[in-house]
Amino acid sequence: MYEPILDALRRGAAADALSAARDAVAANPQDPTAHRLLAASLQLDGDSAGALAAVDAALALAPDDAGLHVERAGLLLGARQLDEAQAALARATGLDPNQFPAYIMQGQLALSRGDIAEAERLARLAARIAPDHPQVAAIEGMTTLRRGDADRALAILSQAAQKAPDEPTLRNALGFAYIAKGHFAFAEQCFRKQLEGQPESVPLRALIADLMRRQGRFAEAADEAAALLEAGRGTPGLQRVVGELQLQAGRNEQALAPLKAAFAAMPRDRRTLEALIEYWRRSNDLDDARATLDAALAAHPQEDNLWRARLAAEPFAGPEALAVVERWMEAAPDYIPALQARAAIHDHFGETDEADAIAYQIVAIQPGHTQAELRIVDRLLQTDPLAAVARVRDLIERAPAVDAKRLLRQLLGRCLDVAGESAQAAAEWAALQAEVADQRLPLPPLTAATGELAPLAPLPDPAPGVLLLWGPPGSLVDRIALNFDYARGPIRIDRYGPQPPRDPLQRYGTPQELLDGRLDGAYLVSQWRAALPQRGIADGQVFDWLLWWDNALLHALRPHLPEAVVMFAIRDPRDMLLEWLAFDSPQRFQLPSPEVAAQWLAASLAQIAELHEGDLFPHRLLRLDDIAYDPPALAAAVGAALEIALPPLPALGIRHFAPGHWRDYAGPLAEAFALLTPVAVRLGYPEN
Missing domain, CATH: 3.40.50.300 (P-loop containing nucleotide triphosphate hydrolases)
Known part of the structure; x- marks a missing residue:
């Protein structure tokens, strides 16, 4: 009685499968298999909610059928109901410890939530049932990749892919392993194969476009992503990406429309604004910049990034820029970035007193504002050093963090120096140095006597500098x-950085080792030379x-x-x-x-x-x-x-x-x- 349904499902004939399945359920409503086949038919027809209801009806008749619980979990995963899916899978494995699909789906869920240890445990359980199954290799490869071993992950997945080249989960994992290794062309091939089975997938097409971008194929990447916009599948984020790709491809005019659309939907998004600013810079279309930004500011007058961009569209410190700043200050009274912009214009015209007055206004709004306080202290050092000392002492008292206090105490020493209080300045600096001594390098030990030196060797020919x-x-x-x-x-200058060269000239003990014979001079120089290529020196000139x-x-x-x-x-x-x-x-x-x-x-x-x-x-x-x-x-x-x-x-x-x-x-x-x-x-x- 099930053969007509199964035949229609194999042919992909959703209407025929639905008709036959509904007849089977009507003929025997207590048959769980009929409800299960109805669920498969509804899913083929695109009715996921109906399919879930049919599986639930089957489970009501056969609550201990582990396979039905797995199918229900699959439908819940498709609906992104992850917790409910996890519960269904746990029920399936509780009923039947040999439910291989349940372990695989649980492992994939564990990966999605970042629980690597749980994914590894589930992969081991699945491997007991089907050790050579490609989906087991997919989970093993992804857990290895998540643990940072891209080489081993790639080896696991490549070997499995040779045996099962058409397994989607394996191919997907292999693509991400290629990305981790920087093999973007191979990753693109993997995901293009995936796209053949999921032609409507927006995330897949966007990922492929990004892989093309990483290969420097900006125009092709832009076309790939733009196809989604043409199909009406684009989000504001994708519109921004298309605009950025068009800019990277040098197709400035084609970048404008998607960027404008993204900006209209996300006027507060800094990345979109930066891309638009780059378009305006290239096109020198300042009129469009002014009009677009003014319209956005009318709706979002408190957004300082928009005001900064609007200010940049005018000649610095000109009357137009001043008018923008005045509008900004009117829209956001006592807003510090607007006040800072006004002070910068004052400074440009040499109006120091006016700019200083704004600094005092800023610290009245936000006591301890670093830039404004430093300006005030700098001016006091020129006019009244003792007042500068008093102000910095007050800032030290109010500073919340130890590091901030130390910076201010260093400044206090400088103020005391200018005020002629050298004893207090020296004491302050000495106290600061003593406090951080345990965070600094120890003083290198110095040898007491050089001893008899070997003759100076003749210059080699050629002699690198x-x-x-x-x-x-x-x-x-x-x-x-x-x-x-x-x-x-x-x-x-790498000897002063986080990754200094590992040669004898970096070690404190080298001088004494040379003197007492533990270190040979020829070996020292050979080690120094050997480290040069890793430091970016190929010709010996250093x-x-x-x-x-x-x-x-x-x-x-x-x-x-x-x-x-x-x-x-x-x-x-x-x-x-x-x-x-x-x-x-x-x-x-x-x-x-x-x-x-x-x-x-x-x-x-x-x-x-x-x-x-x-x-x-x-x-x-x-x-x-x-x-x-x-x-x-x-x-x-x-x-x-x-x-x-x-x-x-x-x-x-x-x-x-x-x-x-x-x-x-x-x-x-x-x-x-x-x-x-x-x-x-x-x-x-x-x-x-």
């Missing part, structure tokens, strides 16, 4: 590194900014790296200590106390003086006292030292202290400066 750059804390050596970087020289210096390195450099030149940055040692104390250093060395730091700095500079006086290795001694904040002079001095031409930096920031400022601290830091004076004189600086 090798510069070793170093300067103690407070030397402002970072200005030289910035200049090299600006000139696109082969400077390497400017290496070292973390530390010790003359014991000469035991390796003289016989095995004679082509190198060492450039030392120095200043008056007492100015260096003050700079280090007040503003820290690139090395982030700990400074337990001014006296401990001075003792280490004196020993370090004594080694530089010894190398310089004895000309122990090719080197350049660059005095930065008067040129550290003078870009042309700095570039000229560095260029002359190396016989190269360097372009000057556009700017080098605000000068911290003028040369000789240490004398203002001769009293508070007398003990520390006494430790530094001998080496200062040795390096050519005055005793007092």
Whole structure:
């Protein structure tokens, strides 16, 4: 009696299947199989709700049929009723522990909610029933991928796909494994095959478009996504994506319509606004920008991103921009971004008092506003330093976080310095340095005596350019590194980053190991050279900014790296200590106390003086006292030292202290400066 229904289902003839199934149910309403086949017929006809009702009717007649519970779970999954589906699957496996489909569906549900351990457990249960089934491999591959092992996941899924190339869940998992490995073309092939079975799937087509984008095929990706818009399947998010892809493809005019449609639906969406701004920039269609943004602002007058974009559509600080800002301030009185825009226009015209007044207005609205408070303090430092000190002390009292308090205390030290309160400034900075000492690198140990050095080897032919750059804390050596970087020289600053090179020049123990013979100089240089390719150096030409210096390195450099030149940055040692104390250093060395730091700095500079006086290795001694904040002079001095031409930096920031400022601290830091004076004189600086 079921054969006509089954035949119609096999043929995909929904109407015939429905007619035969309804006749079977009418003939025997107590037959669960008839209701089950009616459910299959209704699902084929697209009536998911009716199919679920028919399965429920079958379950009412056969509540212990595990297969029916699995079918009910499938329908619930299709309706995105995940909790109910999970309950149905649990009921199925409770009734029949050998229900393979239930384990597979439960495993897929566990993956969807991110429960990797549960998905692995269910895959193991399913594998006991059908160990070689491709759906088991699909779950195993996806759990492996979620655990971050893309190579093993790809191996599992590829092997299974060779046996079952048409299994959809396996192909889907394989596509994501290819994405994880960056094999976007292979992933595209997988998902295109999926699309053949699901031609109406919007997420699949959008994923394929994104994969094409990742391959740099922007025009094709735009066409792929645009097909969904033409079919009336597009959401505002998809319209934005199509517009972005058209921009990436260089098809600016074709980007406008989808972007405008997305913006109309999502005027607060920043990504859509940024894409539209890029279109207006390319087309220079400022009239359209003004009209579009004005219309959006009429509906959303509090949206500051819209106001910023509207302001950008006018010449900066011109009358039109001023009119926009006035409108903004009228729409959002006491709104800080609008006030900041007005202050920027005041600054442009040199109306400093008016801009300062706005800063006070801002802190009245939002006490402690960082930018406004810094402006107020900066102005007070010019007019009333003691008032600046009082204001910063008040900010410290009100600051909620320890890190914020520390930043403000560093600023307090600067204010005390300008106010002439050098003892209080030094005490504040020293206390701050002591507090964070355990968060900094320890001071590198220095060897006491270099010992007998090997002869300087002859230069190799050809000799690659090798510069070793170093300067103690407070030397402002970072200005030289910035200049090299600006000139696109082969400077390497990775020793100061999160992934420094793992060579002997990074290890603190290297100098002593060279002296006592535990480390061979030739091995040190070979290890340094071996690390260069990983640091982006292929030809041996490198400017290496070292973390530390010790003359014991000469035991390796003289016989095995004679082509190198060492450039030392120095200043008056007492100015260096003050700079280090007040503003820290690139090395982030700990400074337990001014006296401990001075003792280490004196020993370090004594080694530089010894190398310089004895000309122990090719080197350049660059005095930065008067040129550290003078870009042309700095570039000229560095260029002359190396016989190269360097372009000057556009700017080098605000000068911290003028040369000789240490004398203002001769009293508070007398003990520390006494430790530094001998080496200062040795390096050519005055005793007092």
